[in-house]
Amino acid sequence: MFYGVDLTSRLMLGTAQYPSPQVLLEAIEASGAEVITVSLRREGAAGGAFRDLLAKSRCRLLPNTAGCHTFREAVTTARMAREVFGTSWIKLEVIGHADTLQPDPFALVEAARVLCAEGFDVFPYTTEDLIVGEKLLEAGCKVLMPWGAPIGSGQGLRNLQGLRTMRAHFPDVPLVVDAGIGAPSQAAQAMELGFDAVLLNTAVAKAVNPVGMARAFGRAIQAGREGHQAGLMLERDMASASTPVFGLAELA
Ligand SMILES: CC(=O)[C@@H](O)[C@H](O)COP(=O)(O)O
Numbered sequence: 365m366f367y368g369v370d371l372t373s374r375l376m377l378g379t380a381q382y383p384s385p386q387v388l389l390e391a392i393e394a395s396g397a398e399v400i401t402v403s404l405r406r407e408g409a410a411g412g413a414f415r416d417l418l419a420k421s422r423c424r425l426l427p428n429t430a431g432c433h434t435f436r437e438a439v440t441t442a443r444m445a446r447e448v449f450g451t452s453w454i455k456l457e458v459i460g461h462a463d464t465l466q467p468d469p470f471a472l473v474e475a476a477r478v479l480c481a482e483g484f485d486v487f488p489y490t491t492e493d494l495i496v497g498e499k500l501l502e503a504g505c506k507v508l509m510p511w512g513a514p515i516g517s518g519q520g521l522r523n524l525q526g527l528r529t530m531r532a533h534f535p536d537v538p539l540v541v542d543a544g545i546g547a548p549s550q551a552a553q554a555m556e557l558g559f560d561a562v563l564l565n566t567a568v569a570k571a572v573n574p575v576g577m578a579r580a581f582g583r584a585i586q587a588g589r590e591g592h593q594a595g596l597m598l599e600r601d602m603a604s605a606s607t608p609v610f611g612l613a614e615l616a
Contacts, residue, residue, distance in 0.1 A: 366399075366507055366538055366561075367453065367485040369424070373398045374555065375585045376426065376540065377578070378565025385417050387574050392421045395578035401426040401455050401563065404445045415449065426487060428455035433462075435471040435478075442479050454479060455487045455509070455542075455563075465515040465543075469496040473503055480504025489542050492526035494533050501537065508534065509542040509563065512554065516566045518546025521553055531558045548577075548584030555588025556596060 377397040382388035392400060400423045402414070418425065427445035432438040435458065442454045458475055460468030467490050476486050480503055488500050492510040500508060510530055513519035521527055522544065531539060541554040542563040551562045562585055571577035 366487075371398050371561070372396075373582065373585075374561040374589055375551075375582055376401060376542075376561055376563040377568065378563070379414075379418065380430075380565055381569035382574060383569075388569075389417070389420055391568055391574045391578035392423060394575045394582065395568070396582040397423060397578075399424045399426050401428045401565070402449070403428050403430040404441050404448060405431060424453070425449050425451055426453050426455050427451065429457045430455075431459070432457060433459050433468075435475045438471070438475045439478055442475075442484060443482075446484065452483055453485045453487065455489060457489045467491060467511070469493065469499075472496070473499045476500050476505050477503040487540070492523055492530045494530060497530065497534060497537075501534075507538045507540060509540045511543045512541045512550065513544025513546075515543040517544050518567055519544050520546055520550035521557075524553075524557075527554070527559070528557055548580045551581055552584040552588030552591070555585055556591050558592050561585075 373396045375395055375397045376399040377392055377395050378401050379388060400418060400421060402418060402425055404427060427449045429438045429441040432441050438456060438458045445454060446452055456476055458468045458471040460466050469491065472488055472490060476488050479486050486505045487507050487509050488505050489509050490496055490500060497508050510527060513522040538560045540561040540563055541559050545551050545562060545564040546567050554562050568574050568578045568581060
């Protein structure tokens with residue numbers, strides 16, 4: 365449940381870098397995603413055509429503040445996005461580093477506080493830091509989006525222990541792993557850890573076959589979720605025979 369909205373699919377898909385608009389639409393369809401994220405810059409550059417294209421997907425839009433490096437830029441972009449796209453949902457990105465594209469947690473919390481007070485439903489792109497997570501919740505966020513790895517890196521879940529701890533620390537907060545996912549197995553792993561959803565873009569858009577990859581991610585996320593719900597076995601240090609030892613032939 366994200367800001368009162370129940371979704372069937374746990375995949376949120378980015379809409380940048382696809383080889384063509386048609387491939388983008390087919391990839392969204394194949395993925396089963398019900399939420400797609402879109403940047404205001406892209407919409408501005410296409411003069412409304414991009415929004416019309418995305419409307420064909422019938423997905424809920426999650427505008428983002430991608431590329432914003434300051435509190436001011438992010439807040440202004442969010443306000444414009446609400447007007448342009450007609451939704452109070454905003455994926456809040458305030459980038460701190462040009463090379464790692466790591467979130468700036470200080471500007472992020474500040475921007476989240478202002479936007480939540482203005483009635484936005486904020487999806488903050490953050491790190492797995494627990495204190496920052498708590499500050500974002502205090503600011504009014506009802507969802508947290510920790511990174512898996514730097515945006516566009518495809519490295520998967522770089523800090524497995526940190527993400528596990530985050531899940532345990534915020535048991536009732538919807539958590540979405542956002543960014544850095546490179547393969548369907550990594551998305552499945554996020555779901556197995558108990559995350560509520562995954563947001564990704566590059567791994568699908570830059571695949572040799574984006575439509576096939578979108579479908580694979582959709583299925584992997586569903587499988588990972590089912591695995592989590594079915595209860596994963598505990599890891600053991602030592603072997604434990606899986607075949608019963610009674611009934612073995614006794615050789616004289
Ligand atoms: C589209 C978007 O919002 C990205 O900023 C997002 O974080 C996805 O990252 P990847 O491209 O690494 O999947």
